Amino acid sequence: MSKCEQCIVRQLNSLKSLTKKELTRISGCKTSVTIKKGETVFDEGEHLNGVYCISSGISKVSKMSSNGREQILFLIQKGDIIGERSLVSDEVSNLKATAISDMEVCFIPKEEIITDLQENPDFTMNVLKKMAASLKNADNVIVDMAQKTVKQRLAEMLLYLDTKFGHDAETVLNIHLSREDIANIIGTATESAILLLSEFKK
Amino acid sequence: MSKCEQCIVRQLNSLKSLTKKELTRISGCKTSVTIKKGETVFDEGEHLNGVYCISSGISKVSKMSSNGREQILFLIQKGDIIGERSLVSDEVSNLKATAISDMEVCFIPKEEIITDLQENPDFTMNVLKKMAASLKNADNVIVDMAQKTVKQRLAEMLLYLDTKFGHDAETVLNIHLSREDIANIIGTATESAILLLSEFKK
């Protein structure tokens, strides 16, 4: 199993503020998992007991609404960390993470990393910063959902996908989503989303 | 000016984990302001440079959408703290706070409280917990906005108002909102919101 100290994705997230010593300890107790496309990383209602650090692949993070439809809240990829909320609260997860492509994921148990949270202020500050950024982002999404038309939301989503995942020389996005997933990101019926998508291509 | 050490609202928020010594220091540098109904506490684009602790009154926290309509994200009252994000990021505020009733608000400058954030792990943990809770809540709101009808959202809002502000013996809510504000919470036109509201009364 590879070592956290040498892992490149670490540079992308809050773990970069851990000391070498802390990293070796984390490295010793982490477990690495492969998750196939379509499988879930964790589900709503589960006890997380740790955080997940994505080595490769893409996952959607979603939540079921009471009328039985899935709402995708955001997407995560290489370098992203998910499950930080489990570190500060003992509640079960309110989100579900599902692999959109095959993934490599490292699981770091809560007991190990929580000591760093209490003793390394740099690390804590980084986690705080990330939460603050997520919160700001969530506010924007709420406004968009509440006030904008499906067409506008579709445009926002395409921009989001482009800034997060980029596109190749032929302007094709570096991420493949099913029509249903697209609709579940912007919160609409699949049919309407697609209709507007084809309009955009002109 | 009254002292933070004796302030009751402190027990309601993260400040409760500060030591007596820290509190006296904070108390010395805080400024207390009265804000009349309709005036703004701070606006989008402002540099906050500190946090606000509400002593009394109610404020709506909102954000303008690009099509010029206001979206209210949440309401705050006695004991709530707002502006924590300014402690961890140097960006300008993305939100606006407006008094819905006359208010008493204490302002604590960033320089003072940030040292506590770095040196008192209890306090930091409390701030983290509050952010985690806000984030979880924001996720729920996103799902509601994206998937539920105006009628369902109206019902959710009434529940929210009741749990947050309570009601008197005659089941009248302890908060008075204009029709426009009601509409701006659930993200709809004023007329539709009111139509459904009258239905509920039956």
Place this chain on the structure above:
DNA sequence: CGATTGCTTGACCCCCATCAATCCTCGTGG
């Protein structure tokens, strides 16, 4: 090569945004 899953298209109609007109309420000044 069937069979299951996902994509596309169209018809229908309900929810709700928009606009407009009227009514109520309350603060202001005469």
Place this chain on the structure above:
DNA sequence: CCACGAGGATTGATGGGGGTCAAGCAATCG
């Protein structure tokens, strides 16, 4: 004390966005 004006609260008419259902088509997999 009353008249008046302005902002808020109701009510209604209208049209379009988009949700829902259904059927046909393409693609993928065992």
